[in-house]
Amino acid sequence: MRRVLIIGGGGMVGQKLAHRLSVEGLDGDTDIEVTLFDMAYPEGGAPAAERIVGQLGNFADIDALVAARYDVIFHLAAIVSGESESDFQKGWLINGAAFLHFGMKLEEEHRVSGGAYVPRVVFTSSIAVFGPPFPDQIPDDQPLTPQTSYGAQKACAELMMNDLGRRGIVEAVSIRLPTIVVRPGKPNLAASSFFSGIIREPLNGQEAILPVDESVRHWHASPRAAVGFLIHAAGLDTALLGDNRALSMPGVSCTVAEQIESLRAAAGDKAVALIRHEPNETIQRIVGGWARDFDPARALALGFRADADFDAIVRAYIEDYLTD
Template sequence: MKVLIIGGGGLIGQKLAKSLAGRGTLRGQPISELVLADVIDATTVDAPFAVTTKTCDISDPASVATIIDESTDVIYLLAAVVSAHAEEDFDFGYKINVDGTRNVLERCRTLGTKPVVVFTSSIAVFGGEVPQPFTDDSALNPQISYGVQKAIGEMLLNDYTRKGFVQGRGFRLPTISVRPGKPNRAASGFMSSIFREPLQGLPANCPVDRDFPHFYLSPRKCVENLIKGAELDQADLGPRPSMTMPGRVWTIGQMIDAMTAVAGPEPAKLITWNPQPEIEHILDGWRMDIRPEKAAKLGLTADDSFEDNIRIFLEDDIDA
């Protein structure tokens, strides 16, 4: 079993690699090789099987051909230009998020090996005038370029799966919190920074009010679900293999109260409440009630409480 993680240098890619290294198997077979591909060199992981790191630009078909070959059994397509970045740089967002996705799928079609492809989409595919709650049967109606690009990626995955070129399954990720490390260029970045920094004694700003609701999942649960997602039988996914990954809807206030319950009152005192006009238009469409029913029926799960998200950060990531 040869596994490829495209975006293997990122947060979820690295955590997924470490989890696979600890398991040693995927889809009931021993893993023989793990390839971590990214636009820059990914950090390798210790594993009882071969781990290879490769640089790749998925917007270039020739570069994609260097990382996917006839022996590749499972592909995790995690690489993406995230929300605020894709909004700022229209061309680059389409180059990576649409052209890159198509290049990966085309390489699989050319080889004819029908690998499992796990594609990470986003809840940014929802929004606008579509009635809430959003379910797996809701119309995709993205309000930002990133959401449009991910919706196109889902449609491509569905069609390549329908034609039998890949065994596709797509998962719309909730906002992942609490993320360790430095902020990325996602508009949702503050949804980690208002916990990550205060838990380490640093200030952080929240640009929305305490009543702002959103849909969340911890990094640990996300990785667990990505592994379960790869192991699902294709027949169980039905004709639309893209779905929303389970998460929970909490308000900012509920999340801060959860941090206080776990870590005491001091971290919350380091949060400021100043608007950020550059992301305000994105956040306007993010008051979401999401019901991930299909994935839940297939065995994927969410965190029980945001206290768990805080504890997971303290256990797994605070040193990072």
């Protein structure tokens, strides 16, 4: 039996991943046991063998997780972009120091085992590791020049993952997720939250706030696609990655105006009328420093696949969360 740990298993993507693993297994292997770790879990959430309540800011919790020697670890937990920017200490504690401690404990457990313990670790990084000036499409060899604390924290974690992989301590894969939309539930503190809000709220008959200009272009993938990325990464031959274990995931590049047109196609003018423009300089500044389009050649060559277009992203949300 393979033992699987999802750090951040109470969050939206973690729950969706756990649900899919419970149905399909991992790489066709249904003989798996899934453990979730998070600060809290939704009522009636995804099935799991165990749900551990804890915090990454408590390093003793990290020590206990690593000491349990899971075969596959999905590391999804993070302080999101907006909160990382507004709370420097919290962002660097959880996204920075806690992740570095996690890596050091993995090295220790590997060493104590005499080199026998080599887990697969899939880490969710972010396109925020890139900063301007941007080419029309960001290639796989684009230098990491983050312009936010969140991006800097994710870049540091990527370097730790590269080092763990280089040393043979873990089978390391870092996947740089596009902004994941449309997220169900309530808005979070991410600066990108409005990308989901301007679709989700109108589809639910509620008003949505748009804090940026409609000309803003960004890189997106659905929650359904994100789970597909994670599962594919867990089965990937890491020898194909060489020394760079980080991959920019495929996605859909579109403007806010194009997002709104996809909403209109799915739900009509009445839904679009629920979007209220309310400029926010802080969010505009953060989003203005983000990547807009990618050429994810490495990921595509390795078999990663995303949504066909933004219409498909909206349809996925309706099918997964609004259809009985």
